[in-house]
Amino acid sequence: MNPSDVFNRLAIARLGEDENSSADSPRRIRSFVRREGRITRAQQRALEEWWGQFGVDADVAELVPNQLFGRNARLVLEIGFGDGETLVAMAAADPETDYLGVEVHLPGIGHLLLQAAKAELTNLRILRADAFDVLERRLPDRCLDRVQIFFPDPWPKVRHHKRRLIQFPLIALLVRKLKIGGQLHIATDCEDYADSILSLLNASPELTNQAAENGFAPRPAYRPLTKFELRGQRLGHSIRDLLFARCGESE
Template sequence: MDPTDPAGAPPVPGELGAPDDVAHPKRIKTFVRRAGRTTTGQAKAFETLGPRFLQPYTGERLDLEATFGRTAPTVLEIGFGMGEATAHIANVKPDTDFLCCEVHEPGVGALLKRIGEQGQTNIRIVQHDAVDVLDHMLADDSLAGVHIFFPDPWHKKRHSKRRLIQPPLVRKLALHLKAGGYIHCATDWQPYARQMLEVLSAETLLANTATGADGYAAKPDYRPLTKFENRGIKLGHGVWDLVFTRRAAEAA
């Protein structure tokens, strides 16, 4: 999901990014197939660290305590790009476990490499579509949070329905949150920020944490400024954070 990733691979019919003459996919996937080479260091990280930190997609319910070897709040991250923000957040929140979904192999390799360099133990990676992970591997009321940072904005108006943040997925995410759990989205594309705000606000299971009149949250301290984001800020581009929490059952 990181916008700095190369996107040169031709889209596969039926997936996000398929040409306009291809039927619209039946469901929105959480990824786009991207081109990119795995470096020697990333390949070595797959070999040496993959057995410990890669969680295979099994289609069966995941025991989070057994997976991480402890009892701790679990945050699901959808699309971590090259893993820069993921590794940073895992460092500043060592008491939280992070289950991270990404299909871009160089990105997975890059995060594995960071894990090895920083000695992190609270990250596991599922190299698979997050929708399947939600549907088959995670129970309702099991997550402390969800992170979705800079998903593909699909700039063209005719492609806006391909954006990840849509009512069906938001409902699914909300059902997987524990009461008080949160969804944190961030984007640097204002039309998408407005759509995110509209969709998240319409979900009755969620409450907006923003205190400002515009509905957007201040950037939480745990989310770092990426190189891409810093470049954008220097050029005068905006970044919008949205943080919504799961209401208690009686308030939903």
């Protein structure tokens, strides 16, 4: 395939927007908006040159981890990796673990590809997709050792809270995909969103809070400080980590 065709195909992808809706599958309010920022020439070039190495095409209907990575290893899924710097840093620091990233915005994907190629990573794959579609239709159950969602869009206006990603439908999907003992790690600097997430997760019988007194957890050493987080700290925002584990059936 011509490299420029790769960029064009990614740019026009519909990301599962309502084409699978039916009377039995009502339209779901998406947590993201297709508001692409300006993509740089370097990012576009990275998409054209490196997607073939790190990207997983939308026509791969079933994601089989040991086929994606060519080995059996721990698997971490990151939903909404932004500019990808945290995901690349984690993959580089933990080569024995495989990392799968999901993002919808092309500039962030292009930026990640630049960093991943520079780091010569072999344990990272990415998808341009709606995370719900990946979880519902493409990943097998109980295949994930950890799911991480760092600084999801808080949709701060009350009328937009329905767009927040972390709600019961997503939690139910994550419970299905996590291995017994697998971890769910979320970080946010939005206080009311953090409180909402904590209540939802503490109410899930399949998940166990790993923090003291069912509260927030200290930042684990494996999660790097992000530029977004450092900016939030300068503005006086408190960062809250939530760390939960998937229970066994009898727990």
